[in-house]
Amino acid sequence: MSASLELRKLRKEFGGLVAVNDVSVGINPGEVVGLLGPNGSGKTTVMNLISGALSPTSGEVRLGDKPVQHTPAHLRARLGISRTFQLVRLAPSLTARDNIVLSLAFGRDPVWGPTAHERAEAALAKVGLPGLGDVEVQSLNYIDQKRLELARAIATRPDILLLDEWLAGLNPTELRTGIDLIGTLKDEGMTIVLVEHIMEAVREICPRCVVMSAGSVIADGPTSEVLSDPAVVAAYLGDFEYA
Structure with a gap:
């Protein structure tokens, strides 16, 4: 990979x-x-x-x-090719999980549905945000938003x-x-x-x-x-x- x-x-x-x-x-x-x-x-x-x-x-x-x-x-x-940004760029109206699921539809290995949800939860756990898939982005602090952005980037397996x-x-x-x-x-x-x-x-x-x-x-x-x-x-x- x-x-x-x-x-x-x-x-x-x-x-x-x-x-x-x-x-x-x-x-x-x-x-x-x-x-x-x-x-x-x-x-x-x-x-x-x-x-x-x-x-x-x-x-x-x-x-x-x-x-x-x-x-x-x-x-x-x-x-x-996947990336994070110097200033965090997330969809603030979506949950943490849905931010990742959205990216999975456009990555190298597109997935949807339950598979995408599983990949999203695994990515959240990997960056130290286990069990926070249902949390809305706007309620996360800055550091956790940065973690989420990294989870979104690596979930696509770039x-x-x-x-x-x-x-x-x-x-x-x-x-x-x-x-x-x-x-x-x-x-x-x-x-x-x-x-x-x-x-x-x-x-x-x-x-x-x-x-x-x-x-x-x-x-x-x-x-x-x-x-x-x-x-x-x-x-x-x-x-x-x-x-």
Whole structure:
């Protein structure tokens, strides 16, 4: 249950602003890669280009040997790309279970009815929300909404999982649980791209990191080497405490 992901000279312009500047990165099946960089460096734009929320100005997004940069987001989901968002995006009028059931109708392996309900309950339990399927989203606190969004993403059994600052805002206990959960997905062979500012998590989860600054890749390699690269340290200086 994994697939390779390749970005070839990926570029995104918003008017005169170049948000992503000819980014080329290859990610092997089952690899967990941290996508790092200071605020405004283009990380979330890259995630949007991979998932189909945005179309590139030029360049390619390849899933396995298939170019998908012009494939709509809902069809990329069917091809096995799933994600969470930097700001949680759920259907607030639905229950937790129905948010997941809705996604299961559009995933790589579409299911409905009792099977979908079973998959939804299993996903909720996996993220630490067992038995909360009937709870309405709007009654969940922020952290549990983030858990639900992850449950929705993994319930579709994706090949590629994109996590955009999913660990942000967790307290130390929740952070430990979150790191362990991502580690479990890693052990299951899922290909994961993780945008994150919490270095403790990055060091533990990601054997490899890609660092962006001003829309371009400035470092790509083993995490320990990348995080000690002077260019990376300089890019982060003043953005958050480097530790």
